[in-house]
Amino acid sequence: MSDIHEDGAGLEPVVPESSDADEQEVLRSWSDRLAALRAAEAPVPVAPEEAPEPQLEQEPVPIAELEQQDEESDVLQSWSERLEAFQATETEILPEPVPAPELPTIPLPVAIPAAAPAPAPTPPARQRVKPARSSHGHRRIVGLKIGGSQIAAATVTNNGSAEIVQLVREPLGAGIVAAGEVREPVLLGEALKAFFKKHKLPKKDVRLGVAANRIGVRTFDLPDVSDPHQRENAILFRAQEVLPIPVHEAVLDYHVLDAEFGEGSPRVLLVVAYRDLVDGFIEACRIAEITLTGIDLEAFALLRALGAPPDAGETPTAAHVAVSIGHHRSTVAVSNGRVCEFTRVVDWGGDTLDVAVARTLGITPQEAAPLKHSLSLARGAGTSAEEQAVVDAVTAEVHAFTRELVSSLHYYQSQPGALEIAGIALTGGTAHLPGLADELQRLIGVEVRVADPFGRVRLGKKVEVDQAEIGSLTIAIGLGIED
Numbered sequence: 464m465s466d467i468h469e470d471g472a473g474l475e476p477v478v479p480e481s482s483d484a485d486e487q488e489v490l491r492s493w494s495d496r497l498a499a500l501r502a503a504e505a506p507v508p509v510a511p512e513e514a515p516e517p518q519l520e521q522e523p524v525p526i527a528e529l530e531q532q533d534e535e536s537d538v539l540q541s542w543s544e545r546l547e548a549f550q551a552t553e554t555e556i557l558p559e560p561v562p563a564p565e566l567p568t569i570p571l572p573v574a575i576p577a578a579a580p581a582p583a584p585t586p587p588a589r590q591r592v593k594p595a596r597s598s599h600g601h602r603r604i605v606g607l608k609i610g611g612s613q614i615a616a617a618t619v620t621n622n623g624s625a626e627i628v629q630l631v632r633e634p635l636g637a638g639i640v641a642a643g644e645v646r647e648p649v650l651l652g653e654a655l656k657a658f659f660k661k662h663k664l665p666k667k668d669v670r671l672g673v674a675a676n677r678i679g680v681r682t683f684d685l686p687d688v689s690d691p692h693q694r695e696n697a698i699l700f701r702a703q704e705v706l707p708i709p710v711h712e713a714v715l716d717y718h719v720l721d722a723e724f725g726e727g728s729p730r731v732l733l734v735v736a737y738r739d740l741v742d743g744f745i746e747a748c749r750i751a752e753i754t755l756t757g758i759d760l761e762a763f764a765l766l767r768a769l770g771a772p773p774d775a776g777e778t779p780t781a782a783h784v785a786v787s788i789g790h791h792r793s794t795v796a797v798s799n800g801r802v803c804e805f806t807r808v809v810d811w812g813g814d815t816l817d818v819a820v821a822r823t824l825g826i827t828p829q830e831a832a833p834l835k836h837s838l839s840l841a842r843g844a845g846t847s848a849e850e851q852a853v854v855d856a857v858t859a860e861v862h863a864f865t866r867e868l869v870s871s872l873h874y875y876q877s878q879p880g881a882l883e884i885a886g887i888a889l890t891g892g893t894a895h896l897p898g899l900a901d902e903l904q905r906l907i908g909v910e911v912r913v914a915d916p917f918g919r920v921r922l923g924k925k926v927e928v929d930q931a932e933i934g935s936l937t938i939a940i941g942l943g944i945e946d
Contacts (some may be wrong), residue, residue: 520773542821602757603628605669606942608765609651609744611640611812612790614658615936618665618941619920627943628923630936631662638694643675643792643808645743652750659751667754671744674761674794676808678736681705684728685719694719698731706735714741718803732802734760761787761938762796762806768941769888769914773800781885785914786868787938788891790814795868795936797875801883807874811864813893819856824849836931840898861899865906872907888914893933 485811602622608615618629635654639647659666684702688694698717703710715735741758748755765785773779779800787794791812797805813835820831840852840858869888875881886909889900894913904911916937922928928936 483834496845507676517815528666538661545547556597558838575795588756600915602945603665604666604667604943604945606672606755606939607669608761608764608936608939608942609655609671610635610789610935612637613935614654614663615939616658616662617904617936617939617943619940619944621943621945625920625944626922626923627917627926627940629662629664630660630926630928631664632932632936632939632941633658633661638843642793642810642811644677645674645747648743648746651747655751656745659753666752669748669753670757670759671745671748671755672759672761672764672938672942673736673741674792674808675740676810677740678734678760679707680760680762680806680807681735682720682804683733687728687733696879698733701731702733702735705733708735708737712738718802729732759942760803760806762794762803764797764938764944765794765796765890766803766941767944767946768916768920768937769890769918770798770800770945771919779882782802782882784884784887786887786891786894787891788812788889788893788934790892793891793896795863795871797872804881805878807871809864809867809871811867813891815859815860816893816896819860820853821916823853823856836896838896840896840902844866856904861902862906865903868903869907873938884909886910886912888912890914890937892932894934895931922943 480612508895517690519642550641601726603618603620604620606617612635613632614635614816615632616629617627620628633864634651639650639654644783647652657666681702684706685694685697685701702715702717703799706713706715714737717734720730720732733769742757745755750896762785765787769785775907777800783798783800785798789812791810791814793809795805795807795809795812796803813832814828816830816835819836820826821828824831824834834853835857836853836914838857840861872884876884887903889903889911890913893899900911900913913934914937916933916938917928920940
């Protein structure tokens with residue numbers, strides 16, 4: 464019935480879990496014991512005094528027995544209090560509950576219409592920044608091209624036809640931008656700030672071009688979905704399947720190639736770049752206090768500068784190929800006349816030829832750069848053994864570039880719906896090397912011509928152009944054009 468703790472803390476009644484009837488039975492049992500205990504403690508009537516009898520000395524009660532009696536008395540007292548409380552609850556008369564006031568009933572309609580489902584949240588639409596207008600009301604865009612060795616900018620007003628009102632370029636220190644990515648954002652920001660201040664370029668509505676191997680272009684078919692919200696979700700879902708990088712690490716944009724839905728499955732052009740690559744350029748522009756209206760792929764700008772879009776309803780019959788040879792890298796872009804279907808960045812540029820010349824003559828690439836422009840790749844152009852050795856070294860590098868170019872064109876033509884290659888438009892600083900276009904045409908087997916970047920724009924009256932710099936300004940011009 465009770466346990467004695469080893470530390471002498473006393474008795475603790477062990478009451479098993481039971482129903483109210485069992486607990487009442489236990490309380491009545493303890494009540495009987497308590498009544499018997501109190502009867503035993505009642506005073507005994509005193510008899511007349513008699514001669515005292517000799518008292519025998521009683522044996523002392525053991526201490527353990529006394530402690531047990533005290534503890535048992537405490538337990539009885541505790542149960543006595545519980546018994547009295549229990550009896551009080553049995554005899555307590557509870558007041559009758561006060562009836563709640565009767566509320567008026569509201570008649571319900573016969574049929575309760577179901578609640579309309581909450582409309583699905585609409586994602587924020589992609590904001591398109593409206594280009595600024597010049598003082599004459601024309602839309603004005605500043606195309607900004609940042610290469611490995613120079614910065615170029617073209618201010619273009621677009622009002623039906625594009626007009627260049629400003630065209631400038633400056634050299635850029637080595638190592639600030641490499642492989643199409645910013646290595647020193649602070650230094651680039653300071654260089655841009657000085658460049659814009661020197662030439663008094665507008666710092667608003669600037670469109671920046673980027674080109675690197677960590678930027679990709681994909682096209683895929685999209686189910687015919689007319690709802691813009693569902694269309695965007697479908698595109699993002701397909702993007703996760705076709706992209707070579709995780710979506711959370713990428714900056715992406717897309718363009719639906721077919722403007723009208725409902726005529727078959729439209730195709731989507733998707734452009735993706737690593738986020739850290741784009742963030743480097745954005746940080747440099749922030750330091751220079753430049754407000755970007757957009758970031759564009761240099762391949763798209765290249766195609767805009769070298770060819771106007773076809774008329775509506777005109778069916779393209781041949782692919783347009785544009786190649787821009789930069790200082791460190793070259794951009795290859797293939798278009799069907801309406802949209803870029805293939806692009807690639809090749810690790811080959813003008814500095815590749817500088818190294819070939821320097822290796823042959825035993826000089827530094829910086830010393831070889833001006834000598835390169837005096838060369839000619841025309842057959843039999845070498846007048847001395849040393850000069851012919853330099854031409855042979857440069858020609859060998861051109862052959863290596865040709866193999867990369869042919870490989871890219873073969874890949875494009877292996878894709879479904881690819882068109883024939885009608886010709887190649889060559890631009891960039893190295894494109895004006897005498898004999899280069901002819902050598903590429905001989906090796907590839909299609910027409911190769913040096914493109915005119917001013918073919919679809921008008922030059923402002925105050926714009927001065929150095930003919931030696933025309934090719935290096937093509938992408939900046941294309942970034943300023945708005946079709």
